[in-house]
Amino acid sequence: xxxxxxxxxxxxxxxxxxxxxxxxxxxxxxxxxxxxxxxxxxxxxxxxxxxxxxxxxxxxxxxxxxxxxxxxxxxxxxxxxxxxxxxxxxxxxxxxxxxxxxxxxxxxxxxxxxxxxxxxxxxxxxxxxxxxxxxxxxxxxxxxxxxxxxxxxxxxxxxxxxxxxxxxxxxxxxxxxxxxxxxxxxxxxxxxxxxxxxxxxxxxxxxxxxxxxxxxxxxxxxxxxxxxxxxxxxxxxxxxxxxxxxxxxxxxxxxxxxxxxxxxxxxxxxxxxxxxxxxxxxxxxxx
Amino acid sequence: xxxxxxxxxxxxxxxxxxxxxxxxxxxxxxxxxxxxxxxxxxxxxxxxxxxxxxxxxxxxxxxxxxxxxxxxxxxxxxxxxxxxxxxxxxxxxxxxxxxxxxxxxxxxxxxxxxxxxxxxxxxxxxxxxxxxxxxxxxxxxxxxxxxxxxxxxxxxxxxxxxxxxxxxxxxxxxxxxxxxxxxxxxxxxxxxxxxxxxxxxxxxxxxxxxxxxxxxxxxxxxxxxxxxxxxxxxxxxxxxxxxxxxxxxxxxxxxxxxxxxxxxxxxxxxxxxxxxxxxxxxxxxxxxxxxxxxxxxxxxxxxxxxxxxxxxxxxxxxx
Amino acid sequence: xxxxxxxxxxxxxxxxxxxxxxxxxxxxxxxxxxxxxxxxxxxxxxxxxxxxxxxxxxxxxxxxxxxxxxxxxxxxxxxxxxxxxxxxxxxxxxxxxxxxxxxxxxxxxxxxxxxxxxxxxxxxxxxxxxxxxxxxxxxxxxxxxxxxxxxxxxxxxxxxxxxxxxxxxxxxxxxxxxxxxxxxxxxxxxxxxxxxxxxxxxxxxxxxxxxxxxxxxxxxxxxxxxxxxxxxxxxxxxxxxxxxxxxxxxxxxxxxxxxxxxxxxxxxxxxxxxxxxxxxxxxxxxxxxxxxxxxxxxxxxxxxxxxxxxxxxxxxxxxxxxxx
Numbered sequence: 011x012x013x014x015x016x017x018x019x020x021x022x023x024x025x026x027x028x029x030x031x032x033x034x035x036x037x038x039x040x041x042x043x044x045x046x047x048x049x050x051x052x053x054x055x056x057x058x059x060x061x062x063x064x065x066x067x068x069x070x071x072x073x074x075x076x077x078x079x080x081x082x083x084x085x086x087x088x089x090x091x092x093x094x095x096x097x098x099x100x101x102x103x104x105x106x107x108x109x110x111x112x113x114x115x116x117x118x119x120x121x122x123x124x125x126x127x128x129x130x131x132x133x134x135x136x137x138x139x140x141x142x143x144x145x146x147x148x149x150x151x152x153x154x155x156x157x158x159x160x161x162x163x164x165x166x167x168x169x170x171x172x173x174x175x176x177x178x179x180x181x182x183x184x185x186x187x188x189x190x191x192x193x194x195x196x197x198x199x200x201x202x203x204x205x206x207x208x209x210x211x212x213x214x215x216x217x218x219x220x221x222x223x224x225x226x227x228x229x230x231x232x233x234x235x236x237x238x239x240x241x242x243x244x245x246x247x248x249x250x251x252x253x254x255x256x257x258x259x260x261x262x263x264x265x266x267x268x269x270x271x272x273x274x275x276x277x278x279x280x281x282x283x284x285x286x287x288x289x290x291x292x293x294x295x296x297x
Numbered sequence: 298x299x300x301x302x303x304x305x306x307x308x309x310x311x312x313x314x315x316x317x318x319x320x321x322x323x324x325x326x327x328x329x330x331x332x333x334x335x336x337x338x339x340x341x342x343x344x345x346x347x348x349x350x351x352x353x354x355x356x357x358x359x360x361x362x363x364x365x366x367x368x369x370x371x372x373x374x375x376x377x378x379x380x381x382x383x384x385x386x387x388x389x390x391x392x393x394x395x396x397x398x399x400x401x402x403x404x405x406x407x408x409x410x411x412x413x414x415x416x417x418x419x420x421x422x423x424x425x426x427x428x429x430x431x432x433x434x435x436x437x438x439x440x441x442x443x444x445x446x447x448x449x450x451x452x453x454x455x456x457x458x459x460x461x462x463x464x465x466x467x468x469x470x471x472x473x474x475x476x477x478x479x480x481x482x483x484x485x486x487x488x489x490x491x492x493x494x495x496x497x498x499x500x501x502x503x504x505x506x507x508x509x510x511x512x513x514x515x516x517x518x519x520x521x522x523x524x525x526x527x528x529x530x531x532x533x534x535x536x537x538x539x540x541x542x543x544x545x546x547x548x549x550x551x552x553x554x555x556x557x558x559x560x561x562x563x564x565x566x567x568x569x570x571x572x573x574x575x576x577x578x579x580x581x582x583x584x585x586x587x588x589x590x591x592x593x594x595x596x597x598x599x600x601x602x603x604x605x606x607x608x609x610x611x612x613x614x615x616x
Numbered sequence: 617x618x619x620x621x622x623x624x625x626x627x628x629x630x631x632x633x634x635x636x637x638x639x640x641x642x643x644x645x646x647x648x649x650x651x652x653x654x655x656x657x658x659x660x661x662x663x664x665x666x667x668x669x670x671x672x673x674x675x676x677x678x679x680x681x682x683x684x685x686x687x688x689x690x691x692x693x694x695x696x697x698x699x700x701x702x703x704x705x706x707x708x709x710x711x712x713x714x715x716x717x718x719x720x721x722x723x724x725x726x727x728x729x730x731x732x733x734x735x736x737x738x739x740x741x742x743x744x745x746x747x748x749x750x751x752x753x754x755x756x757x758x759x760x761x762x763x764x765x766x767x768x769x770x771x772x773x774x775x776x777x778x779x780x781x782x783x784x785x786x787x788x789x790x791x792x793x794x795x796x797x798x799x800x801x802x803x804x805x806x807x808x809x810x811x812x813x814x815x816x817x818x819x820x821x822x823x824x825x826x827x828x829x830x831x832x833x834x835x836x837x838x839x840x841x842x843x844x845x846x847x848x849x850x851x852x853x854x855x856x857x858x859x860x861x862x863x864x865x866x867x868x869x870x871x872x873x874x875x876x877x878x879x880x881x882x883x884x885x886x887x888x889x890x891x892x893x894x895x896x897x898x899x900x901x902x903x904x905x906x907x908x909x910x911x912x913x914x915x916x917x918x919x920x921x922x923x924x925x926x927x928x929x930x931x932x933x934x935x936x937x938x939x940x
Binding site (some may be wrong): 140141144154238247257261272275280 | 627628630631634635638642646647754755757758759760762763766767769770774868872875876879882883893894897898900902905906908909912913916917920
Binding site for chain 3 (some may be wrong): 351353357380381382383384385386389390392394397398399400401402403411412415416446448459462
């Protein structure tokens with residue numbers, strides 16, 4: 011028991027040391043922790059209902075409304091707190107969808123090789139060239155802009171990067187001795203793929219998926235700014251768009267909501283980049 | 298005066314929070330027209346040693362101390378201008394990965410001519426080209442190589458290009474850093490033979506870095522045995538092959554199969570390289586040494602010169 | 617090289633085919649009747665229904681419909697916009713000028729500035745300049761272009777009143793000749809700055825990392841060992857090797873920037889395709905939306921082929937290595 015606990019402790023210290031040695035990771039995780047806490051405790055921290063329309067239109071930031079109110083009298087600070095939930099949720103789910111799709115397609119392609127690989131690779135090549143943002147925009151415009159649609163569409167159109175990474179991983183892992191021995195003792199190919207190749211090659215995809223969260227949040231914000239966000243949600247992109255009309259009299263609406271986007275995207279971006287540095291010790295050691 | 302005299306050369310790599318002693322207090326001489334083989338397993342610091350001699354280590358992470366006297370001039374303290382003037386005219390180098398020794402997007406002739414003009418500043422285009430064609434012929438390459446790109450040549454051909462490049466300005470010292478390791482045995486033998494003929498004709502001294510004791514045995518006069526950044530034994534090849542003094546050298550020689558004569562048992566050396574970021578309390582080889590004594594683990598052996606002129610750093614050697 | 621190019625052209629053709637298929641599929645899969653989608657009205661007149669059914673062969677089997685659809689596209693017919701009943705292709709062509717002006721100048725400036733900064737940072741890796749530039753590139757990478765544009769308007773137009781807030785020309789002034797050009801330039805500054813600032817980090821990072829990578833190559837050590845001066849090594853050898861990735865992404869970014877610029881145009885009411893797009897979204901003008909998407913897909917495919925031709929001319933490895 012004691013040995014186990016010690017090993018756990020050593021692992022935790024080791025992890026902390028790695029995090030501490032990579033500046034991006036450190037800053038990113040701190041930022042993200044703050045954002046997640048704010049989003050989690052939104053109902054307690056928000057002074058007003060984010061949908062409630064007050065009589066104080068365009069009240070500047072002050073003691074009554076921390077970050078002011080918007081053109082319809084909604085409290086900007088409360089909206090921001092709930093907007094964090096929307097952004098993070100959509101970002102994480104969309105990136106997860108693209109992570110799973112990319113891992114499966116890339117894994118199949120790189121592990122099975124042969125004809126399947128040629129077909130899938132060409133498929134990936136073609137998909138890489140499609141103007142993703144416009145495709146998303148078109149689909150959301152046609153099929154409606156519910157949150158589910160937005161997440162699905164972002165996820166289904168952005169998996170290519172993950173597929174390329176996973177394919178390379180699978181191609182290198184399949185040459186390892188232990189994979190060859192598994193094959194020779196008759197373990198099924200699909201089992202090797204799911205039990206050994208994917209778990210051992212997943213790390214770069216995790217790093218990339220973290221970066222994809224950033225991308226998904228930006229895409230969602232862009233859609234919302236174009237009026238294609240879910241109208242039943244508080245969304246930072248919609249707030250920026252709303253604030254655009256009040257830029258002169260209510261600068262705080264767009265400024266704070268946009269700033270929230272920047273900070274959140276930056277947090278995931280830094281973490282993803284930091285994870286990439288963990289991957290390549292060369293980058294880590296020699297500064 | 299020796300052509301090259303290395304004195305107490307030390308290289309420390311500073312990486313994040315560690316200091317790695319890659320080369321530790323090494324001294325030896327290279328005479329005119331000498332040929333010295335530096336052998337050791339990978340990670341023994343032999344390549345670092347070569348890069349330090351040439352002052353090619355990145356100053357940000359490598360700290361080099363000691364003296365490298367080339368014709369009496371300390372290369373380590375020479376100013377940049379004069380160092381650049383010595384490079385390639387006095388000493389040239391052939392690296393291990395010859396395939397990547399030249400820029401992939403420039404033609405070989407273009408690069409060689411450009412390098413030629415670094416030191417032959419007044420040479421015309423035609424003169425540069427003539428010299429390069431002459432060099433290519435010298436290493437038995439066809440003239441068409443001049444207009445080819447590096448990736449169009451085989452490993453052996455690129456190795457010859459690298460050798461031709463190194464001989465461009467008739468250097469006095471040639472350093473071959475694992476220059477033939479990546480080649481097949483036949484090509485390797487051929488190229489080594491050619492190099493030895495060329496150096497006799499052109500009066501060149503050679504330092505040959507390799508992990509292959511047999512290459513040293515067939516092509517060098519002297520051998521330096523390195524281990525974990527330390528020079529363990531240095532002397533004439535014929536003396537050391539016949540009677541190795543250091544237990545590590547013995548181990549190295551035992552791990553080579555003999556082609557002729559009795560088939561002796563091949564014996565590897567147990568264990569692996571020590572952590573170079575920690576200074577050992579005694580002999581660096583102590584924990585792998587089959588004939589270790591208690592003093593080996595507490596006292597660092599001092600370099601001694603034996604009767605046949607060889608240097609050895611070991612408590613038990615020569616007894 | 618021929619084999620390599622042929623492979624890339626096949627991919628480009630597939631891109632176009634896939635885009636067409638997606639477009640076609642979307643119309644048929646979208647909720648509601650395709651006729652009302654194409655017609656843009658929930659209750660189109662019987663004559664209109666008949667005309668559209670005939671034109672797109674809506675009673676034919678689905679694969680014939682697909683070929684008819686491709687046939688009309690090949691004639692340059694992208695359908696009619698619902699807003700003002702004009703051909704989609706004409707509407708897009710009219711708005712393309714201002715968009716290209718903004719996108720092209722922005723991209724070229726971003727490439728030049730970003731690459732220069734990236735090279736400088738790589739050559740002084742770890743210096744305060746490098747660290748600060750890296751931080752800034754992270755920051756701008758995380759900034760949505762539309763918000764950056766708004767903030768620039770807030771500072772330079774609303775607060776400082778140095779520059780105009782929106783549009784491409786001052787309509788009240790009705791300038792001509794040189795004054796007109798100057799007026800356009802003045803209006804161009806802020807949108808251009810937004811495009812440039814949001815694109816710079818991309819080219820900065822590509823240049824920085826590829827220079828660092830090339831500097832670590834073995835042939836650089838060879839060149840140093842020959843006594844060649846650092847400046848000459850850099851100008852002749854590092855640069856040509858390190859610029860290749862930038863060339864690759866430049867062509868592709870061109871198409872993406874045209875797309876990205878659309879949102880920035882909306883912020884600045886720049887009279888380009890962005891405005892058209894916004895209107896199309898607001899009024900659910902599907903033919904127009906699809907037209908924009910199609911043109912974009914095709915131009916990406918064309919850009920891709922162009923880049924590959926240029927790339928294979930610079931990099932001899934592709935010219936000879938058939939695999940590429």
